[in-house]
Amino acid sequence: MPLFINRDQIFAHQVHLLEHKLRSKEERILELETENAILHLRLAECLGKLRRDQEEDTKDGTKALNHHQHEGSAQKITRSALAKLLPEVQAVKQDLSEVFAVYLSFATELEEQSKQLLEKVEQAGRSLNGHRGDEVENLQAQVEALQRSLEEEKERCRAERQRRKELHNTLVELRGNIRVHCRVRPVLPFDHVQSSTSGSGPASSEEVVSAISDDTVLVNCMKTGMPVQNKIFEFERVHGPEDSQDVVFEEVRPLLTSLLDGYNVCIMAYGQTGSGKTHTMMGSQLLEEHSGTQQETQQGIIPKAAAELFRLISEKPAESHTVGVSVMEVYNNEVFDLLARDEQGNAVSQHRDVITTSSGTSHVPSLTYEPVCNASEVMQIISSVLKLRAHCPTLIHTDSSRSHLVVTLTISSKSPNAVALARRLQSAKKDMQHSAQKEWWSPRCRRANPAARNSSDELFGSTASSPCLSPSLSPCPSPRPSISQDPFMTKLQLVDLAGSECVAMQEKKVSEPRTTNVH
Numbered sequence: 001m002p003l004f005i006n007r008d009q010i011f012a013h014q015v016h017l018l019e020h021k022l023r024s025k026e027e028r029i030l031e032l033e034t035e036n037a038i039l040h041l042r043l044a045e046c047l048g049k050l051r052r053d054q055e056e057d058t059k060d061g062t063k064a065l066n067h068h069q070h071e072g073s074a075q076k077i078t079r080s081a082l083a084k085l086l087p088e089v090q091a092v093k094q095d096l097s098e099v100f101a102v103y104l105s106f107a108t109e110l111e112e113q114s115k116q117l118l119e120k121v122e123q124a125g126r127s128l129n130g131h132r133g134d135e136v137e138n139l140q141a142q143v144e145a146l147q148r149s150l151e152e153e154k155e156r157c158r159a160e161r162q163r164r165k166e167l168h169n170t171l172v173e174l175r176g177n178i179r180v181h182c183r184v185r186p187v188l189p190f191d192h193v194q195s196s197t198s199g200s201g202p203a204s205s206e207e208v209v210s211a212i213s214d215d216t217v218l219v220n221c222m223k224t225g226m227p228v229q230n231k232i233f234e235f236e237r238v239h240g241p242e243d244s245q246d247v248v249f250e251e252v253r254p255l256l257t258s259l260l261d262g263y264n265v266c267i268m269a270y271g272q273t274g275s276g277k278t279h280t281m282m283g284s285q286l287l288e289e290h291s292g293t294q295q296e297t298q299q300g301i302i303p304k305a306a307a308e309l310f311r312l313i314s315e316k317p318a319e320s321h322t323v324g325v326s327v328m329e330v331y332n333n334e335v336f337d338l339l340a341r342d343e344q345g346n347a348v349s350q351h352r353d354v355i356t357t358s359s360g361t362s363h364v365p366s367l368t369y370e371p372v373c374n375a376s377e378v379m380q381i382i383s384s385v386l387k388l389r390a391h392c393p394t395l396i397h398t399d400s401s402r403s404h405l406v407v408t409l410t411i412s413s414k415s416p417n418a419v420a421l422a423r424r425l426q427s428a429k430k431d432m433q434h435s436a437q438k439e440w441w442s443p444r445c446r447r448a449n450p451a452a453r454n455s456s457d458e459l460f461g462s463t464a465s466s467p468c469l470s471p472s473l474s475p476c477p478s479p480r481p482s483i484s485q486d487p488f489m490t491k492l493q494l495v496d497l498a499g500s501e502c503v504a505m506q507e508k509k510v511s512e513p514r515t516t517n518v519h
């Protein structure tokens with residue numbers, strides 16, 4: 001580009017010089033032509049005078065001769081002047097034609113060069129456009145290839161996600177729709193007190209239950225006058241005293257994914273009074289030994305599950321899921337709605353009827369459901385009604401819960417996916433087959449189960465009471481499908497059962513009224 005500018009400048013300068021030269025020559029030609037015209041005028045004047053003189057000379061012979069002579073001399077002068085001017089005019093004309101020739105050749109050359117330059121510019125432009133075009137085409141091709149691979153990756157990701165879901169749910173099914181875990185809590189100060197007051201059983205410092213592996217517990221059965229007998233029980237998972245609330249929750253967490261895939265889930269804690277059911281389900285506020293007043297909340301499965309549920313929902317499209325919470329209590333085979341309110345709007349525990357359908361499922365139709373948007377709302381609601389729950393001190397545990405607490409989170413989804421529905425149908429089919437065989441428990445569960453069915457069985461489906469010594473976790477059987485239901489609902493039931501021990505044997509005062517329940 002700078003090369004073109006220099007050449008242009010040179011050409012422009014030369015043209016300017018030639019134009020200047022041309023103009024001065026033209027001016028000179030004009031001068032000479034004016035001079036020539038004046039001379040022609042003079043000549044005409046002289047010739048006129050001569051004519052007049054000749055006429056007079058005819059009248060006067062002498063005069064005519066003189067005049068002729070005079071005329072002759074004037075003509076001579078004019079001719080000689082003209083003869084002088086002629087070469088000059090010719091020279092100027094010659095110069096002018098030369099200048100024109102130069103100008104013409106230069107103009108031709110300039111035109112030629114301009115043409116060439118223009119061609120070059122056009123060529124450069126064309127090649128530049130062609131280059132750009134190639135580049136753009138290449139880029140477009142690359143973008144298209146990237147878009148294609150992105151689509152492929154998305155598709156693969158979708159397929160993988162689907163596969164992961166299916167595998168996850170298959171895994172959950174393979175592990176058993178009913179699973180029993182056992183948690184052995186550490187020995188606590190009140191165990192020593194209880195042991196010394198009862199006077200029977202092992203020494204206070206002795207552990208009677210120990211987790212010998214992650215699926216086996218050993219129970220040291222000692223009775224006065226009887227030989228020591230060790231019994232071994234197997235579970236899907238055994239948590240030792242050192243296992244934290246987080247470790248216990250990690251075993252439960254995958255069930256929440258299944259919940260959003262269309263499965264109903266029920267987690268219940270079963271065990272004797274003081275074994276740690278409420279601690280496992282709700283959590284405890286432990287007073288830290290070294291920090292004086294500072295309290296540390298050890299969240300149990302219910303708050304952690306609520307948080308995980310809302311975390312999973314947050315990954316779904318906005319407003320695709322809504323959650324409602326209900327809290328009910330089962331006490332002496334009666335169902336009470338802990339979220340019910342009296343006319344003044346005060347929380348009261350209200351008796352509710354249980355309806356059992358012809359298909360054998362039971363539900364509580366007029367149970368109060370509160371819509372919730374996050375885990376803290378769930379926990380606020382639960383904590384606000386816990387005081388209504390029946391409590392009564394036992395020999396083992398001063399704050400013993402004497403009723404079953406059932407917290408239900410009902411998830412309503414507006415975007416059921418076909419796979420979830422298919423799985424629900426598949427599971428329902430399995431359920432029907434299972435119920436036809438009247439075989440609800442795996443042999444493993446049955447082997448470990450020493451107890452009779454709990455009165456709450458019908459409310460939670462056929463999960464029955466867990467056989468664990470400590471809280472157990474078991475998802476309820478898969479739901480009965482309802483294809484026409486839109487939006488579809490799944491339920492997470494979190495149950496803290498009352499102590500499984502013989503009440504008459506364990507309660508301080510069997511006839512003592514419930515301490516906090518108002519009904």
Ligand SMILES: Nc1ncnc2c1ncn2[C@@H]1O[C@H](COP(=O)(O)OP(=O)(O)OP(=O)(O)O)[C@@H](O)[C@H]1O
Nearest residue numbers: 185273274275276277278279284397400401498499
């Ligand atoms: N794993 C544990 N680690 C530490 N403390 C525990 C653990 N499990 C239970 N506890 C403590 O033991 C006490 C009794 O536990 P919890 O109230 O959970 O028993 P429970 O089985 O619900 O009894 P009940 O059936 O009588 O209501 C509580 O003070 C609780 O903090």
